[in-house]
Structure formats: C-alpha cells, structure tokens
Amino acid sequence: MLELVFTRRFAMAHRLIHGSSEICATPHGHNEEVKVYLKSQNFKALDGKMNVVVPFQQAKTTWHRFIDQSVDHAFQLAENDPLVEWFKQHEPKRLPRLLITPGDPTTELLACLFMSKLNCFLSAEQSGLYCHQIEIMETPTNTVRFMGNPSEFIPNCRPSDQCWWNRADMSISEFS
C-alpha cells in the first residue's frame, strides 16, 4: 500500500470555555502542525512511466492554501463563546478570522473538522484520493490522531450545508 503524507504548520489562538481549566479558558496560542495521510481509491500499481499515485502538487495545493490562508493565525472559538458577539459588535471586519466550532475548539474536534474539510476538497477535485488519518500536534507534547468517519464524531449542530467543514471552500465559519 502506498500513501501520501503531507505536513503543514500553522499558528492559532483559542480558548476552551466549557471545561474547568482557567488557563485553557484564557485566550492563548499554539504553533501547531497538521499531518494528513492520503490513500487512493483505485490505485493498483506504479505504471513504469510517471510512477506516482498522484503528483504531490495536485494532491496538496488546495489543502495547503486552506491551512495558509484560512487557518493560519485564525482565532478558534466555540460558537456560543461571548467573544463571538464581542467581535460582531466591536470588530466586525475581523469576523472572517474567527474559526467557529460546535462546542470548544479542542484538538480532537479540529482533527475531525479538518479531515472532513480535506475530504470535501479531494472529492470536489475528483482526485481519486481520500484522507483516512490525520494528526494535529497542538504542542510538542500533545498530539491527537484521528482515523475514521468524522461525521460520526462531530457534534450535531446545524444543517449540513451550514457547516463550513462540509463545504469545499476556504470558509472557517458562516462569516467567512
């Protein structure tokens, strides 16, 4: 079996307001790394000419654009975090920089949301690839790995078409 593995770094800020930790409820940031593992739906063998599953550029360009343009330096907030309302009232022009999640933006949830988003890109581009595993290194000592069907793990909130992780676009909220 051959798979393609791509890694991207990004900076982020977040806070977790539904747990009991005061330090997690204070807005803070991390330099994170996301690693995605892609398999081909129908790859049989190298062809003796190009000898690739899919060219790297074809497989990763949209995903890396999403991480670089939308996720890097975004502020991750739960949709019911009062800071969302604060931005609406005081800095509406920055709303597109908020990455909004159903419940706290933990690394577990982001792993599921990012896999869903990436699979939307790969499907829309008819790449023949799908992401079957994702790892997010939140800090040098904490990593979350997800394998499986993200829709079985993501909390039910709004209709599917109102969820940014179900769309093959650069959105990270319903504001962007």
Ligand SMILES: Nc1nc2c(c(=O)[nH]1)N=C([C@H](O)[C@H](O)COP(=O)(O)OP(=O)(O)OP(=O)(O)O)CN2
């Ligand atoms: N299950 C989860 N628990 C925690 C998450 C999470 O996403 N999933 N996130 C946090 C906070 O974001 C926190 O800033 C990071 O965790 P922490 O363990 O404090 O990170 P450190 O690198 O400082 O860990 P060390 O123990 O110093 O190695 C908290 N929990």
